[in-house]
Amino acid sequence: MRKQLPNPYIPMLTEVVSITSENKVNDIKTIELKFKKEEDYKNFAYIPGQFAEISLIGKGECPIGIASSPTEEGTIKFTIKKMGTVTSGFHNCEVGDTVGIRGPxxxxxxMEDMKGKNIVVIGGGFAFSTLRSLVLYVLDEKYRKDYKDITVIYGNRDSGEVLYQDVLEEWDKRDDINVVLTIDREEEGWTRKVGFVAAIVKEVAPSPENAVAIICGPPIMIRTAVAELVELGWKDEQILNSLEMRMKCGIGKCGRCNIGNKFVCVDGPVFSLAELKKMPNEY
Ligand SMILES: Cc1cc2nc3c(=O)[nH]c(=O)nc-3n(C[C@H](O)[C@H](O)[C@H](O)COP(=O)(O)OP(=O)(O)OC[C@H]3O[C@@H](n4cnc5c(N)ncnc54)[C@H](O)[C@@H]3O)c2cc1C
Ligand code: FES
Structure with missing residues (x-):
């Protein structure tokens, strides 16, 4: 008998198993979800950089990048900044609450194309979630041999905004990854770099040789960091970015997220700079 595919419009049900506040001002939280049905968890096979439409009854649904790595088995994680109706709903969640999820x-x-290459991850602010997923994935013992040198440059306004302190500490202990943390201004007790991300990219000067750069962050950070990479000889094809457009269906049906003939929810959200340059400047 033919296998019945899950209906992409019907959310699968999960339960909140943990909630972690990620920053000092407490407007960014990571929620960890466990699927109520084992079968749904198996169907939710994802790779780093994908997102899901997550929902709360009575509040609505919104697209959020998957912060966990497929290598962290059993649950999935989303890091959510409080913005409006739906994201505030998630901030008021408690352990045991039900959350709907469509995706990935x-x-x-x-991940396949990056095999055998050096990876340079450049992140700014809270847009680090799918970068967390990617770095955990390539560091996993199952996949580490598939990728070469890993450099992470991660910048924030101040030390209170640095996400995922627990995983950053773990990465610091390893000698097969170079983690460069920076904040915008000097701060008492801060022993890492000080300066904007673009300036740190210039200082670290990652080589474009057999490498790919993955960039997520505020538009100004992306523009300035990309300019430094280009100065260092990086080509548009080697620079990847993830777009955050307004979305509804998440599956290429409603036309809410189009840029030219591309559906960001299906063809993206990850595009190379070379691809973005061929698209109308509507993002
Ligand atoms: C592919 C993708 C991945 C995303 N990943 C994350 C993530 O990992 N963590 C996270 O916190 N957010 C993420 N977002 C943004 C998130 O979807 C929006 O913040 C959310 O939809 C806002 O819903 P709301 O009901 O809380 O806000 P609303 O009540 O709809 O709006 C409140 C405010 O948020 C702004 N806003 C609404 N939607 C967006 C949007 N898509 N982008 C920017 N601003 C918006 C509005 O202009 C308004 O000022 C992602 C968006 C996309 C498309
Ligand atoms: S969100 Fe509906 S087509 Fe992309």
Whole structure:
């Protein structure tokens, strides 16, 4: 008998198993979800860089990048900044609450194409979630041999905004990853770099040789960091970015997220700079 595919419009049900506040001002939280049905968890096979449409009854639904790595088995994680109706709903969640989830959606980071390459991850602010997923994935013992040198440059306004302190500490202990943390201004007790991300990219000067750069963050950070990479000889094809457009269906049906003939929810959200340059400047 033919296998019945899950209906992409019907959310699968999960339960909140933990909630972690990620920053000092407490407007960014990571929620950890466990699927109520084992079968749904198996169907939710994802790669780093994909997102999901997550929902709360009575509040609505919104697209959120998957912060966990497929290598962290059993649950999935989302890091959510409080913005409006739906995201505030998630901030008021408690352990045991029910959350709907549709997905995984989008293309994700090109994990296959990146095999055998040096990876330079450049992140700014709270847009580090799918980068967390990617770095945990490539560091996992099952996949580490598939990728070469890993450099992470991660910047924030101040030390209170640095996400995922627990995993950053673990990465610091390893000698097969170079983690460069920076904040915008000097701060008492801060022993890492000080300066904007673009300036740190210039200082670290990652080589474009057999490498790919993955960039997520505020538009100004992306523009300035990309300019430094181009100065260092990086080509548009080597620079990847994830777009955050307004979305509804997440599955290429409603036309809410189009840029030219591309559906960001299906063809993206990950695009190379070379691809973005061919698209109308509507993002
Ligand atoms: C592919 C993708 C991945 C995303 N990943 C994350 C993530 O990992 N963590 C996270 O916190 N958010 C993420 N977002 C943004 C998130 O979807 C929006 O913040 C959310 O939809 C806002 O819903 P709301 O009901 O709380 O806000 P609303 O009540 O709809 O709006 C409140 C405010 O948020 C702004 N806003 C609404 N939607 C967006 C949007 N898509 N982008 C920017 N601003 C918006 C509005 O202009 C308004 O000022 C992602 C979006 C996309 C498309
Ligand atoms: S969100 Fe509906 S087509 Fe992309």
């Amino acid at each position: 959606c989008g293309n994700g980071w090109p």
